[in-house]
Amino acid sequence: MGASETGHKKPPMTASILERLARYYQCVRGINDADTITITSAKIAESVEVDDTQVRKDLGGIGLRGVPRVGFERSDVIRALREALSLDEAHRAIIIGTGRLGGAIANYAGFSDLGLTISALFDADSRIVGSHVGSCVVRPIEQMESFIKERNIRLAILTLPAEHAQETADKAIDAGVQAIWNFTPGRLRVPEGIIVRHEFLAVGLCILTHHLGMK
Amino acid sequence: MGASETGHKKPPMTASILERLARYYQCVRGINDADTITITSAKIAESVEVDDTQVRKDLGGIGLRGVPRVGFERSDVIRALREALSLDEAHRAIIIGTGRLGGAIANYAGFSDLGLTISALFDADSRIVGSHVGSCVVRPIEQMESFIKERNIRLAILTLPAEHAQETADKAIDAGVQAIWNFTPGRLRVPEGIIVRHEFLAVGLCILTHHLGMK
DNA sequence: TAGATTGTTAATCGATTAACAATC
DNA sequence: TAGATTGTTAATCGATTAACAATC
Numbered sequence: 001m002g003a004s005e006t007g008h009k010k011p012p013m014t015a016s017i018l019e020r021l022a023r024y025y026q027c028v029r030g031i032n033d034a035d036t037i038t039i040t041s042a043k044i045a046e047s048v049e050v051d052d053t054q055v056r057k058d059l060g061g062i063g064l065r066g067v068p069r070v071g072f073e074r075s076d077v078i079r080a081l082r083e084a085l086s087l088d089e090a091h092r093a094i095i096i097g098t099g100r101l102g103g104a105i106a107n108y109a110g111f112s113d114l115g116l117t118i119s120a121l122f123d124a125d126s127r128i129v130g131s132h133v134g135s136c137v138v139r140p141i142e143q144m145e146s147f148i149k150e151r152n153i154r155l156a157i158l159t160l161p162a163e164h165a166q167e168t169a170d171k172a173i174d175a176g177v178q179a180i181w182n183f184t185p186g187r188l189r190v191p192e193g194i195i196v197r198h199e200f201l202a203v204g205l206c207i208l209t210h211h212l213g214m215k
Numbered sequence: 216m217g218a219s220e221t222g223h224k225k226p227p228m229t230a231s232i233l234e235r236l237a238r239y240y241q242c243v244r245g246i247n248d249a250d251t252i253t254i255t256s257a258k259i260a261e262s263v264e265v266d267d268t269q270v271r272k273d274l275g276g277i278g279l280r281g282v283p284r285v286g287f288e289r290s291d292v293i294r295a296l297r298e299a300l301s302l303d304e305a306h307r308a309i310i311i312g313t314g315r316l317g318g319a320i321a322n323y324a325g326f327s328d329l330g331l332t333i334s335a336l337f338d339a340d341s342r343i344v345g346s347h348v349g350s351c352v353v354r355p356i357e358q359m360e361s362f363i364k365e366r367n368i369r370l371a372i373l374t375l376p377a378e379h380a381q382e383t384a385d386k387a388i389d390a391g392v393q394a395i396w397n398f399t400p401g402r403l404r405v406p407e408g409i410i411v412r413h414e415f416l417a418v419g420l421c422i423l424t425h426h427l428g429m430k
Numbered sequence: 431t432a433g434a435t436t437g438t439t440a441a442t443c444g445a446t447t448a449a450c451a452a453t454c
Numbered sequence: 455t456a457g458a459t460t461g462t463t464a465a466t467c468g469a470t471t472a473a474c475a476a477t478c
Contacts, residue, residue, distance in 0.1 A: 013425070014444090014445090015422070016444095016445075018421070018422050018425055019418055019422065021421070022415075022417065022418040022421035022422060023415070023418060025421065026400060026401070026415065026417060026418075030400075030401060040458095040459070040460090041459080041460080042459080047402065048402070049402070050446095051446065051447060051448095052459095053446080053447065053448080053461090053462095054445090054446070054447085056459095056460065056461065056462095057461085057462090060460095060461070060462090065460090065461085066459075066460055066461080067453090067454065067459085067460075068452075068453045068454050068458070068459045068460045068461090069453080069454055069457075069458050069459050069460080070454075070458090070459075070460090071459070071460085072460095084425065085421045085424055085425045085428075086424045086425050086427060086428025086429075087421070087424060089424070089427070089428055091424050091427060099319065100315050100316075100318045100319035100322060101315075101316070101319040103315045103319075104314065104315035104316040104318075104319055105416075107315060108416075110400060110417065111417070111420065114417060114420055114421060114424060115424055116420060116424070154427055154430075155423060155427065178427060178430060179423045179426060179427050181419060181420065181423055185241060185245075185325060186241070186245060187262060187263070187264070195423060195426040195427070197419045197420075197422055197423050199414075199416065199419055200237075200238070200241065201320075201323075201414065202237065202241060202325065202326070202329060203234055203237040203238060203241075204396060204412045204414055205326065205329055205331060205396065205412075206233070206236070206237035206240065206300045206302070206329060207230070207233050207234065207237060207412055208370060208394045208396055208410060208412050209300055209301045209302060209304070209306050209329060209330060209331075210228070210233055210299065210300045210301050211394060211410040212301060212304070212306060212369055212370065212393060212394050212410070213300075213301025213304055214301075215369075215393060229468090229469090231468095231469075255434090255435070255436090256435080256436080257435080265470095266470065266471060266472095267435095268437090268438095268470080268471065268472080269469090269470070269471085271435095271436065271437065271438095272437085272438085275436095275437070275438090280436090280437085281435075281436055281437080282435085282436075282477090282478065283434070283435045283436045283437090283476075283477045283478050284433075284434050284435055284436080284477080284478055285434090285435075285436090285478075286435070286436085287436095
């Protein structure tokens, strides 16, 4: 199924394209209407608040062709987006820091559709270690590095106190982690080639407070 | 203090400028070094991963002047950014949906520096209603609208199940809410003039899985 | 003074939008 | 056929970067 391409270098995807693709996926996937077998670029565009030309260009960029007067076949769009975003691979992740936020992520059902499974949770607090979160036991942070190595973990989710974020990230990367989803405030410094996604919630809040202040 | 300006229309701030300002604030605020009384645009730029010209332009845009060979006074920068982002006003918010994510936000200490206080939490589940989260009691969702009206709440944080997000947002807006911080997947439709910030965590995850798939 | 850092103007770059022919 | 929607090219727009004179 979908054997990997001819080996051509694919055109590099910019961050903004990827972000749109992810939004298209949420949109198209979200339609539960069984009769919807085709969808137009205009429909997606409206839902994602993007120009419809942009949608066609982006979908064209991942190999999709639409049919004039009809649009795109929904199942094709989903398949192509899943391929582009690597959602069909199994992504095993660990969560580091088992507070409420870590727990929320561990239990969020929607992520399994994106190929994410949580292999383990870790915490430095011995009172929390051993308790259950979803189907996982919380393990002591000291076991993190060996766990990453043994289970070939490539993705780490950081939901621990900010003051330990950098050193913990460093250890995780040393042990083999390739990508970090960071929920702590403060930018992480990582070596070339390691991917970090920062979710700075304070940024979103500041934008809201600014607008409220203008009223 | 800082009486509102002469009434000039300020140049509208684009979303990307605001986002950078919020990042500058995190950066400058994050420095706890007591000797750091001045900071250069290059320093901020490095930390936020932006061009230093950009930093000077943005800071200039909110009225800051730097000193050649010296940089900007840190306290000035903080004050100007807090003003631009309206962080000195008290922003009372309610959290709708008291799962783990709602609890995490309610308890996040860092938000108080941004002027945010959580006035109440609401939930539709009668088993949760009455329990404590931080210093707040969880109230029944039926009381949401009257609470918004009585307390003049302008900001609602949505951490409830996706299927109820739109209708609940509609009710909150009807009752007087002006801004919504949305953590549910799926874009909300809101009337003109209402501000929404969507935190689509799935987007961040998709970007990471894409990059992992390329390796 | 010399040199680091600023503020600003001009040039580049990329992303978005508009226009329109192609087509089912 | 007529008309809706596509794919693509060209034009616009805005954001980023580079260059450099001003200045403490």
